[in-house]
Amino acid sequence: MVGRLRTLEKILFEHIYIPLKILAKDKRALFGLFMLIAYILISLIGPMIIPLDLTPNLEERYLPPSWKHPLGTDFAGRDILAQLVHGGRDVLTAAFAAGIVTVGIGTVIGIIAGYMGGKIDTVITALIDIFLTIPGFPLLMVIAAWLLQSGIPINILTIAFVLSITSWAGLARAVRAQTLSIKNEEFIEVDKCLGLSKLYIIFYEILPNLMPYIAMNFMLSSVSAIYSYTGLMALGLIPLTPGNWGAMINMAQAYVGTITGAGATYILAPSFAIILLQISLVFLANGIDKIFNPRLREW
Amino acid sequence: MSKPLIKLENVSMVFEIHPMFGEKKKIKAVENVSLEIKENDILALVGESGCGKSTLGRIMLGLLKPTSGKVLYYINGKYKDIWSLSKKEYKVFRRNAQLIPQNPYTTINPMRNVISALIPPFLHYKIARNKEEAKKMVAEHLKMVGLAPPEDFFNRYSCRLSGGQLQRIAIARAISVKPKFIVADEAVSMLDASLRIEILDLLLRIREEYGLAVLFITHDLAIARYFARKNKIAIMYLGNIVEMGNTEDIIKNPLHPYTKALIMSVPIPDPDIARKRGLPKLRSLEVPSLVNPPSGCKFHTRCPLATEICQKQAPALRNINGRLVACHKIGDIDSK
Amino acid sequence: MPKWENLLFVSYILCSMRWIIRRLIIAIFTIYIVITITFFLIRLMPGNFIDMMVYYYMTTYGMSEIEARNTVYALYNVAPDEPIFLQYIKYLFGLINGNWGKSYISNKSVLEILLYGLPWTAFLLSVSLTISFVIGILLGIFMAYRRGTFLDSLLSTLSSISRATPNFILGLLLLYFLAIYYPIFPARDSYDITIEPGLSIQFISSVLYHSFLPMLAYILTSFGGWALAMRSSAIRVLGEDYVIAAEARGLKPGRIARTYVGRNAVLPLFTSFAISLGYMFGGSVFIETYFAYQGVGQIIGLAMSWRDYPLIQGGFLLITITVVLSNLLADMLYGLLDPRIKRGGTHGR
Numbered sequence: 001m002v003g004r005l006r007t008l009e010k011i012l013f014e015h016i017y018i019p020l021k022i023l024a025k026d027k028r029a030l031f032g033l034f035m036l037i038a039y040i041l042i043s044l045i046g047p048m049i050i051p052l053d054l055t056p057n058l059e060e061r062y063l064p065p066s067w068k069h070p071l072g073t074d075f076a077g078r079d080i081l082a083q084l085v086h087g088g089r090d091v092l093t094a095a096f097a098a099g100i101v102t103v104g105i106g107t108v109i110g111i112i113a114g115y116m117g118g119k120i121d122t123v124i125t126a127l128i129d130i131f132l133t134i135p136g137f138p139l140l141m142v143i144a145a146w147l148l149q150s151g152i153p154i155n156i157l158t159i160a161f162v163l164s165i166t167s168w169a170g171l172a173r174a175v176r177a178q179t180l181s182i183k184n185e186e187f188i189e190v191d192k193c194l195g196l197s198k199l200y201i202i203f204y205e206i207l208p209n210l211m212p213y214i215a216m217n218f219m220l221s222s223v224s225a226i227y228s229y230t231g232l233m234a235l236g237l238i239p240l241t242p243g244n245w246g247a248m249i250n251m252a253q254a255y256v257g258t259i260t261g262a263g264a265t266y267i268l269a270p271s272f273a274i275i276l277l278q279i280s281l282v283f284l285a286n287g288i289d290k291i292f293n294p295r296l297r298e299w
Numbered sequence: 300m301s302k303p304l305i306k307l308e309n310v311s312m313v314f315e316i317h318p319m320f321g322e323k324k325k326i327k328a329v330e331n332v333s334l335e336i337k338e339n340d341i342l343a344l345v346g347e348s349g350c351g352k353s354t355l356g357r358i359m360l361g362l363l364k365p366t367s368g369k370v371l372y373y374i375n376g377k378y379k380d381i382w383s384l385s386k387k388e389y390k391v392f393r394r395n396a397q398l399i400p401q402n403p404y405t406t407i408n409p410m411r412n413v414i415s416a417l418i419p420p421f422l423h424y425k426i427a428r429n430k431e432e433a434k435k436m437v438a439e440h441l442k443m444v445g446l447a448p449p450e451d452f453f454n455r456y457s458c459r460l461s462g463g464q465l466q467r468i469a470i471a472r473a474i475s476v477k478p479k480f481i482v483a484d485e486a487v488s489m490l491d492a493s494l495r496i497e498i499l500d501l502l503l504r505i506r507e508e509y510g511l512a513v514l515f516i517t518h519d520l521a522i523a524r525y526f527a528r529k530n531k532i533a534i535m536y537l538g539n540i541v542e543m544g545n546t547e548d549i550i551k552n553p554l555h556p557y558t559k560a561l562i563m564s565v566p567i568p569d570p571d572i573a574r575k576r577g578l579p580k581l582r583s584l585e586v587p588s589l590v591n592p593p594s595g596c597k598f599h600t601r602c603p604l605a606t607e608i609c610q611k612q613a614p615a616l617r618n619i620n621g622r623l624v625a626c627h628k629i630g631d632i633d634s635k
Numbered sequence: 636m637p638k639w640e641n642l643l644f645v646s647y648i649l650c651s652m653r654w655i656i657r658r659l660i661i662a663i664f665t666i667y668i669v670i671t672i673t674f675f676l677i678r679l680m681p682g683n684f685i686d687m688m689v690y691y692y693m694t695t696y697g698m699s700e701i702e703a704r705n706t707v708y709a710l711y712n713v714a715p716d717e718p719i720f721l722q723y724i725k726y727l728f729g730l731i732n733g734n735w736g737k738s739y740i741s742n743k744s745v746l747e748i749l750l751y752g753l754p755w756t757a758f759l760l761s762v763s764l765t766i767s768f769v770i771g772i773l774l775g776i777f778m779a780y781r782r783g784t785f786l787d788s789l790l791s792t793l794s795s796i797s798r799a800t801p802n803f804i805l806g807l808l809l810l811y812f813l814a815i816y817y818p819i820f821p822a823r824d825s826y827d828i829t830i831e832p833g834l835s836i837q838f839i840s841s842v843l844y845h846s847f848l849p850m851l852a853y854i855l856t857s858f859g860g861w862a863l864a865m866r867s868s869a870i871r872v873l874g875e876d877y878v879i880a881a882e883a884r885g886l887k888p889g890r891i892a893r894t895y896v897g898r899n900a901v902l903p904l905f906t907s908f909a910i911s912l913g914y915m916f917g918g919s920v921f922i923e924t925y926f927a928y929q930g931v932g933q934i935i936g937l938a939m940s941w942r943d944y945p946l947i948q949g950g951f952l953l954i955t956i957t958v959v960l961s962n963l964l965a966d967m968l969y970g971l972l973d974p975r976i977k978r979g980g981t982h983g984r
Contacts, residue, residue, distance in 0.1 A: 028792060028795070126661060126664070129661050129665075130661060130664060130665045130668060133661075133662070133665045133913070133955075133958060133959055133962055134665060134668075134669060134913070134955055134958075135912075135913035135914070135916045135917055135954050135955060135958050136913060136914065136917055137914070137916070137917020137918070137920065138916060138917055138920070138935065138950070138951050138954050138955075139951070140917075141920070141935070141939055141947075141951075142672075142673065142947060142948075142951050145939055145942070145944075145947060185405050185408075186400035186401070186402055186405045186406060187400075187405055187406055187407050187408050187416075189357075189362055189398055189400060190397075190398050190400060190406060190469075190472060190473070192362060193360055193362070193393070193396060193397050193398045193473075194397070194419070194420045194423070194472070194475075194476060195390065195393045195394060195420070195423055195424065195476070196419055196420070196423060200419065204411070204415075204419070205408050205411075208408065208410040208411060209408070209410050211410075223799065226801075227801045230801070231801065231803055231921060234803060234921065235920065235921065235924065235936060235939070235940075236940060237939055237940075249804070249807065252807075253807055253925060264811070267807065267808070267811055268808075271804045271807065271808055274801060274804060275796075275799065275800050275801070275804060278799035278800065278801065279795065279796055279799040279800075281799070282795050282798060282799040283795060286795065
């Protein structure tokens with residue numbers, strides 16, 4: 001029993017306390033982390049506190065910010081703050097789902113290419129080059145258009161997959177390069193002499209060296225996914241979900257010509273929500289390097 | 300006399316490279332090398348950079364497959380080529396042949412700490428039954444190589460350790476599975492001069508205790524002499540072995556012109572003696588490239604004794620006065 | 636150097652460098668794959684799509700079903716009775732001959748529509764990319780030299796913000812605040828339509844006036860990425876021995892910054908040039924739509940909302956070809972600029 005407690009303590013220490021301590025030295029990364037946590041909390045708890053009422057209320061259109069509607073109302077008289085809070089869920093889920101899928105695909109393909117070498121490597125490298133060249137967003141649009149037509153349901157999972165199709169190649173290339181360079185290091189040779197298996201080498205020697213890239217790429221893929229997801233919504237290319245920030249922007253820009261000063265919040269609120277989230281992720285991504293690379297630590 | 304543990308028969312290694320320009324090129328890193336290492340014996344392999352000694356070391360360990368020739372290992376009463384062993388037999392070989400590499404900073408993964416690098420072999424070969432036991436064994440081994448108290452070193456990463464400490468860890472790692480044969484590839488070349496003797500002595504002590512055969516690869520003749528002074532030495536040039544025999548014999552009385560040149564190149568602190576000794580009498584200071592090696596005896600472009608036959612025919616290793624020499628110009632006469 | 640020597644040099648490089656040939660093959664292959672993807676996407680759509688189109692033609696143009704079907708098939712170069720392979724070959728030939736199908740909204744040739752918008756988009760993107768690149772690398776070196784100071788920290792933060800901001804959101808905000816709320820800049824079109832296109836000062840200034848906001852949107856959201864990349868590249872170069880040696884020799888700091896640090900630090904950025912072009916093309920859909928700027932982006936955007944598939948296909952293909960070609964150009968430029976490749980030395984590609 002005591003042994004178990006001690007291991008839990010050790011895990012907490014090693015995986016949470018130390019990374020936090022390292023991050024704390026980078027103020028921007030800390031800011032990013034707190035903002036991200038704030039976003040997650042708001043998205044989880046917010047909807048429970050603030051109900052979303054989507055019934056149009058034409059008398060209260062474009063109201064300026066007030067106590068009842070802290071961010072004013074939209075073109076149909078609905079509270080903007082409520083929409084904002086509810087929209088976070090969609091955006092964050094899509095972002096992280098896409099991030100996970102992208103990182104998964106990219107890592108696996110990169111390791112296979114780097115470790116196996118030979119013909120498999122040549123084929124995969126060519127594939128990576130091709131996917132890197134094809135412009136991501138137009139490809140995304142074409143796929144989205146096709147998806148709409150084909151009747152495949154557009155839910156978070158499909159979106160995550162579609163978003164990953166355009167962004168796996170970057171990580172795959174980096175992972176492959178890293179795998180190639182590690183493959184010939186001396187400690188791998190010693191591992192082979194010691195009889196340790198290929199799987200061991202991949203999981204315990206190569207993967208830890210890849211963690212900085214993977215972590216950073218996860219953040220950056222999320223950023224790119226948010227861009228694409230809100231972008232597709234803003235253009236109206238995928239069905240709008242209520243409260244989603246991209247949808248709000250879509251509505252906002254459609255009415256841009258008729259907006260008076262009060263309606264400014266309708267454009268500004270989702271815009272800043274998105275920009276702030278992206279900034280937090282980018283700051284966090286820049287700071288994450290230090291956690292995974294013991295060499296960069298100052299102690 | 301103990302019997303040979305590992306034998307190399309006519310081993311050659313040819314690398315192909317694909318440069319930016321033009322066609323593929325071939326590099327004959329190792330050409331037609333035959334040698335053997337007896338149980339509990341030391342063979343120092345000496346040569347300049349690029350002569351193929353590291354390649355040879357890796358061939359011996361089964362990390363590289365030679366393009367031709369056999370690597371024989373004594374197992375179950377017979378000599379078998381390691382590339383055609385059964386799975387079980389290969390496991391035995393694998394356990395018995397270990398490596399101590401050159402760069403202390405990359406002997407363990409820089410991203411992992413000491414204990415995570417040292418525990419796995421114990422668990423893999425079931426020398427320890429669980430992690431706790433393995434930890435104790437790691438502690439013992441660390442003490443054995445002079446790192447005490449061992450617990451201090453468990454959680455450190457290689458960036459926080461000195462070259463000497465890391466090389467000791469490398470030794471601990473290699474002997475953790477109780478092998479019979481170790482290849483030390485330039486094991487002390489990247490250490491400060493003051494540390495070298497310490498590590499060499501440590502290695503010699505451990506060799507005594509464990510009864511290991513060692514292939515000691517180095518470019519430094521003085522170190523080779525120190526380490527293998529009671530054993531054997533082999534001199535390599537551009538992929539060929541040019542002289543091989545007892546260390547003291549060869550150092551005191553070198554026969555091959557290249558060996559003589561090597562010995563004469565070792566700096567002597569006393570200027571008077573150095574002046575008397577003079578410089579090696581070589582015809583050219585340029586080392587030929589491995590892509591376009593000279594014909595016949597590869598040393599003929601620099602050898603003071605070279606004649607026509609040296610250009611045409613590569614000399615074979617002949618037994619002269621108890622050692623092997625590859626030279627046309629050395630008869631059974633001692634020439635100084 | 637006289638021009639013909641340059642040409643000889645380029646052809647020499649082309650003939651003897653394996654990797655340039657490899658890049659060329661990959662480029663062709665990429666385009667080929669995109670063509671194939673779009674071809675099969677159309678084919679793989681469920682039948683009711685074609686039927687929808689047929690219905691549309693029947694009702695809008697009053698055609699009989701057979702006429703409508705033939706029209707639709709001609710639009711997409713589809714002939715369902717022929718084997719797929721034959722259709723594919725015909726499609727390929729059509730593309731090469733300039734027959735990219737017809738937009739079903741406007742009934743004009745797809746290629747014609749796209750080629751009208753291409754120069755505008757190319758203008759917008761190339762100028763924006765150049766300006767943000769130049770600003771980025773100058774900032775990057777500046778930050779690298781002042782590494783660790785407050786200024787560096789501030790600029791790094793600003794660059795990160797620039798990088799994080801989605802370009803379309805900034806575009807929308809700019810549009811709203813600087814063109815509609817305070818109408819400083821025009822909110823529509825690539826130029827004032829009342830002015831005749833030509834080399835007149837009026838026309839040119841009108842073009843510049845109209846392109847200012849879209850360019851600003853691009854530039855403000857891309858300089859950060861370049862700045863940060865240049866900064867880390869320059870920091871790495873500054874630590875190299877040859878720079879320290881140059882300083883020791885007493886070369887002027889300005890000269891060191893330009894010829895030693897600058898040149899060496901910029902080189903690795905060329906590979907990301909390619910990716911950023913693709914990214915900007917993507918963003919152009921938004922920006923051109925919001926600013927009603929008649930470029931390829933807006934065309935595709937409209938095509939998407941109208942489900943004008945031939946136009947979407949064509950647009951995607953055109954963008955890919957452009958990006959692929961500029962990548963190739965960038966690679967060759969890199970090959971010319973990097974002396975290591977010129978002399979065929981060791982280069983780990």
